[in-house]
Amino acid sequence: MAWVRNRFGERGVAVALLLTLLALAVVPLVALPAARCKIFGSGCHEPGSEPGARADPVATERALSPIEAATWGSYVALGDSYSSGVGSEATVSDHNPLDRCHRTSKAYYHEVSKAFQFAKDSGFWACSGATTADVLTGKGGEPPQINRIGPETSLVTLSIGGNDVGFSKVLAGCVVKLPWSKDCTRQGEDIAARMAELRTSLPDLLDKITAKAPRARVIVMGYPKAFSEVSGVDGDNITVSDQRWLNGRAHDLGKLIQQSAVEADARIAARNGRGSVEFVDAYSAFAGHEVGSEEPYMNGLALNLSALEAEPRSYHPTAAGQQALAGLFVEQIKKGPGRPLS
Secondary structure, eight states: OHHHHHHHHHHHHHHHHHHHHHHHHHHHHHHHHHOOOOHHSSSOTTTOSSSOOOTTTTTOOOOBBBHHHHHHHEEEEESSSHHHHEEEEOOSSSGOOOTTOOOTSSSSSHHHHHOOOOOSOEEEEETTTOOHHHHHHHHTTTOOOGGGTEEEEEEEEESSSSSTTHHHHHHHHSSSTTTTSGGGGHHHHHHHHHHHHHHHHHHHHHHHHHHHHHTTTEEOOOOOOOOOSSSSSTTSSOHHHHHHHHHHHHHHHHHHHHHHHHHHHHHHHHHTOOEEEEEEEEEEEEEEOOOOOOOOSBOOOOETTTTTTEEETTBOHHHHHHHHHHHHHHHHHHOOOOSOOO
């Protein structure tokens, strides 16, 4: 400051000092948006909200539409024979004996995957005969189904539980009533015991799926009732009272699956998670099209006489039945879980 004092005197020094302090105060406000925002409330932008910036619907914390939440990533179909499409065979490849999971060209997966534009790929990994344990450990020589999902999965569809409670064996007990077999409705005690086990294994499976794919919408389907409860069906040895009893067990299984899904979704919401677990009620999906009707959505009994056992397609959805199930999934995907998704 000596040269300023020599040239302008003491007054010049005071003016120079004042200008310096003023510059130190003004420059940060002009150059630094954060400082300008804090003092004047202007120049404030959320990350990604600058003019021309495009927000990522997954990265930003905003409510997504149900379809956005289901389609930002990949779609994966998991589950048992009701998801793999057993009973809806329509092509030569659908009967490939080397395909131990029996995935068919008419399974609901194909309709769902075509109904929406998924940002990433889709996969069809349901396997006939799968139980909740098989989804975690693998079946038919294939890797565990749960390994097919991950952080980039946005939609999972699933049917599971029927094999855990042994529905195929229960049906066989109702159809083949051999002298040493149990009466159809006397199997209730065994079913109740297996239902109790499923009440533990299914919630565990759903938690593992949502941990593996934390941003996915997981949509779990119940099972449709097979019988009309009006008249006997095509000589398959199942009486009307047996039909009613079997439909009742399908209803009970659906309620167990629904409760497990509701509880799993509540756990996600409680921790402010991004995904969901939702239930599709398929119990009445085949109403008017049960086994033995003019246009059945469910196959009746196909008996392998040499082995005295029912063929796998027995009491499984036809191609029309799979299309009806696809419609339920598409409707649920559009509707959403009934709470905000972020």
